[in-house]
Amino acid sequence: MTLKVLIVDDESLARSRLRTLLADCKEPEADVVGEAANAVQAMDQLQHGPCDLVLLDIHMPGVGGMALAGALMQMPQPPAVVFVTAHTEYAVQAFEIEAVDYLTKPVRLERLQLALQKVVRQMAVSGGENTEAAGAGEALIIQERGRSERVALAEVIYLKAELKYITVRTANKEHIYDGSLSDLEQKYAQLFVRVHRNALVARRRVRAVEKHNDPVEGEGWTVRLDGVDERLAVSRRQLAAVREALAG
Secondary structure, eight states, X not given: OEEEEEEEXXXXXXXXXXXHHHHHOOSSEEEEEXXXXXXXXXXXXXXXXXXXXXXXXXXXXXXXXXXXXXXXXTSSSOOEEEEEXXXXXXXXXXXXXXXXXXXXXXXXXXXXXXXXXXXXXXXXXXXXXXXXXXTTTOEEEEXXXXXXXXXXXXXXXXXXXXXXXXXXXXXXXXXXEOSOHHHHHHHTTTTEEEXXXXXXXXXXXXXXXXXXXXXXXXXXXXXXXXXXXXXXXXXXXXXXXXXXXXXX
């Protein structure tokens, strides 16, 4: 999906940087539908067209970001709010008014991408569709030994690319699936999180992220999953996203 985003910050350079970062976001993508330098401009923008997410600064002339966020929450269909600020001391207050996330400047692309993913998951829940229910009726069609078998996505613990095929692991069995891991990741991003270039795991199955020491590869990370004893390697690049899935 593509999120419609309103950027609210009194500094034009800060707005420009966020716009540039949003253009690089892919999962989900983001479309900047407007910019505002203060609360009055922000409310005016929202009157002319709704948005999914407001990226909101805290210290602004006139009405500050906290007060504006409180006003947004009173709207019939309030947008999600993610604070983007140079100040760390307002985080607790931000979450008390149900902000989805709290980013500190300078914002990194990876951290912004995680915040957008949080917004998508919240939208699914507020629409009456949590991540488990979202995949309840969907399945992979596995072709094995001349027959077709339907494997419900709700039963899948992980998907691991091996050579030309994907191992589909459930609590009771392994299946071989002919498909693309990237395609599955894109289609079912609300259900699975990438832990390594060759593996996706079910978000609801993540139980722990643990450090380990391999005599050959050295220090690294693994993820512990509900339903299987084996651990899957977590790349440093994906570590933040896996921790996010654990927290969510």
